Amino acid sequence: MPDGRRTSSLLVFFLVVSFYNPSFAQPPIEIRITADEFLFTPAQIQVHQGKYKITVTNEGGFPHGLAIVGRTERIKYIEPNDTKSLIVKFDRAGSYTFFCPQPGHRGKGMEGILKVEKK
Numbered sequence: 001m002p003d004g005r006r007t008s009s010l011l012v013f014f015l016v017v018s019f020y021n022p023s024f025a026q027p028p029i030e031i032r033i034t035a036d037e038f039l040f041t042p043a044q045i046q047v048h049q050g051k052y053k054i055t056v057t058n059e060g061g062f063p064h065g066l067a068i069v070g071r072t073e074r075i076k077y078i079e080p081n082d083t084k085s086l087i088v089k090f091d092r093a094g095s096y097t098f099f100c101p102q103p104g105h106r107g108k109g110m111e112g113i114l115k116v117e118k119k
């Protein structure tokens with residue numbers, strides 16, 4: 001098969017996949033959170049099932065991060081005045097606890113609840 005035809009077949013394949021799978025085509029919705037000593041704002045977040053980009057800005061003087069209980073995706077470390085993002089897909093409804101993975105921070109109050117509701 002000539003290269004040009006192979007490329008167009010692949011293109012058609014991806015167009016079909018994105019047509020049948022809306023989550024593949026849609027960009028993630030952004031959730032903005034700020035971290036400070038020793039809290040997240042907001043600490044209560046409500047979303048619907050889907051793909052999200054969680055953006056955390058560290059407005060504090062210490063390094064912070066963001067982890068979600070039961071999920072492997074995390075931001076280990078954000079320097080003061082820096083911003084980092086994480087893409088997370090929530091397929092199931094439920095309450096997810098998020099927290100700062102820096103030692104001792106969760107115990108000082110750096111945690112929150114992300115509630116995912118059915119679409």
Ligand SMILES: [Cu+2]
Binds near residue numbers: 035100101105
């Ligand atoms: Cu922290």
